[in-house]
Amino acid sequence: MEQLLDITIYVTDREGEEHTLTVPTDMNMNLMEVCKSYELGVEGTCGGMALCASCQVYVHSEHPLHEQMDAELDMLDQAFFVQNNSRLGCQIRMIPELDGLKVTIAPKTEQ
């Protein structure tokens, strides 16, 4: 069977606008990188090492996301606006199983 290479995900930005994004799954991208490439206002300050929480999203769909690693949990413990469905975008890898993923970008922490 031919593997699905591009998936569609739905990302709601900080202004509340939903974006339908076509995302390749063969480029080893994560959700933070996807949001950055579509210029949705995600900073990804630390570059994807689960060290800054600037890519926090709320996951609304029931997709099988891999379990959170310690680094992600530690970072969410020090972040703001955290909810039970909070994840760091940089830790969500774009794989075919995530077709239809629905997320909202968490508010930015003003400094």
Add this chain to the structure above:
Amino acid sequence: MLKSTIVFSKKWKNIHFYLFTMLDFMQIRTAMIQTDILIIGAGPVGLFAVFEAGLLKLKCHIVDVLPQPGGQLAEVYPKKPIYDIPGFPSVLAGDLITNLMEQIAPFKPGFTFGERVEKIERQENTRFLITTNKGTEFDAATIFIAAGLGCFEPKRPPITNIRDFEEIGVDYVVREPEKYRNKSIVISGGGDSALDWTIFLADVAKSITLVHRRDSFRGHLDSVEKVMALARDGKINVITEAEIVGVNGSAHLTEVEIKKNSGESVNVSTEYWLPLYGLSPMLGPIADWGLNIEKKSILVDTTDYSTNVPGIFAVGDINEYQGKLKLILCGFHEATMAVQSAFAICYPDKKRQFKYTTVAGIEGF
């Protein structure tokens, strides 16, 4: 010299040593530091700039807000392996910094740690006068901004009027624990810092309330157990699955508003609140130096990574140009190129010599 002629007992020698060290220290602190290049940021790129500058006999002094060299590599990910440093199939971030410090040692750079550059002024002789937040002054011909993501500063909880209570009840950093003796304090955060200070201040403060967003803590097991024991013994009050959402008071903080996940709200009277949520990088004073800035990065000319202000260069993660890649190895290149132009500013009449280290070796200062 007097220092070496007086030989008393070992004890006296020690006292003497300390006295002179202290005097030397004070002298360094009071006199203005002269340098060819003032480097802001002791990350890998700032450090390597010292090496390339040293090859051209340019003196460097580095200032960093953190207490140690290495920037993000030391502060954030010292134990992570880096795979794209040429010649190193894999190197731990912390080891890369150790190696860079060794590499630049022959050039005897000056270091000022734990201070943040606040002000840059142009003097009449076109050199720069640079001042830190602690009043240390530098006189430099050129400035390299190698500040990475900016200065690491404590995270500020998203509460509208929190700034009104900074210094009068809200402290992001514990500088002087005695300040909290017999005071009521609220500590929030879930990391080691929140737990460690709760344990430490339990014997100092009149009362401690620890507030955490979840029902369990993720710090070191030992710290978590100690905090739980303090709670069991009634020495501290722990409120979990809750967040602080408001601060009240007039001349000083008097209470914090705590909202539980269940929706219930409680106000806790307190004289101090320590929000301990770690550090996050911010551009800080860099934004006020008249540089062209776009999306928190400094725009540079890629011929020499100079900024719009003559004599100020920006290298590494802090700069931006078409095709920019935030990689350490690109930062090394940028610093090398910028040093060549810095030489022309420092010594306008001298001809720059380009030499391979394989031919000329390393001639330190």
